[in-house]
Amino acid sequence: MHTTGASGQPFAITNKADNPDAAAAYIDFITNSDAMKVIAENEGLPVVEAADQKAPNELGQQIFTAFDQVSTANGLLPYLDWATPTMGDTLGAGLQDLIAKQRTPEQVLQELEQDYSDFTSKG
Numbered sequence: 001m002h003t004t005g006a007s008g009q010p011f012a013i014t015n016k017a018d019n020p021d022a023a024a025a026y027i028d029f030i031t032n033s034d035a036m037k038v039i040a041e042n043e044g045l046p047v048v049e050a051a052d053q054k055a056p057n058e059l060g061q062q063i064f065t066a067f068d069q070v071s072t073a074n075g076l077l078p079y080l081d082w083a084t085p086t087m088g089d090t091l092g093a094g095l096q097d098l099i100a101k102q103r104t105p106e107q108v109l110q111e112l113e114q115d116y117s118d119f120t121s122k123g
Helices: 020-031 033-041 058-072 087-099 105-120
Strands: none
Touching (some): 020 033
């Protein structure tokens, strides 16, 4: 089973961070078991140990269980606009141009591929 989704917590520590250890400690703090319990109690989706959390209602518990099943089976696929730092803009502009009939689908696909290739070629 696969689904498009995200953890809702897109945090990263760049190589230009002034204090990467403090940044790592903060990310650990907001993603640890205690933080997930607070998120669950407030009807948010805990992204760590989702199956171990108690949702405030039955529907929430079903969502927690499904998220846990998909994410622990490596079935969670990130949103397409997260593929590169500029992909959201590239997708949006391409869609607008398609709707306005200013570019063909092939041209938009070529631009999307170029965006992805430019980003991934940097390593």
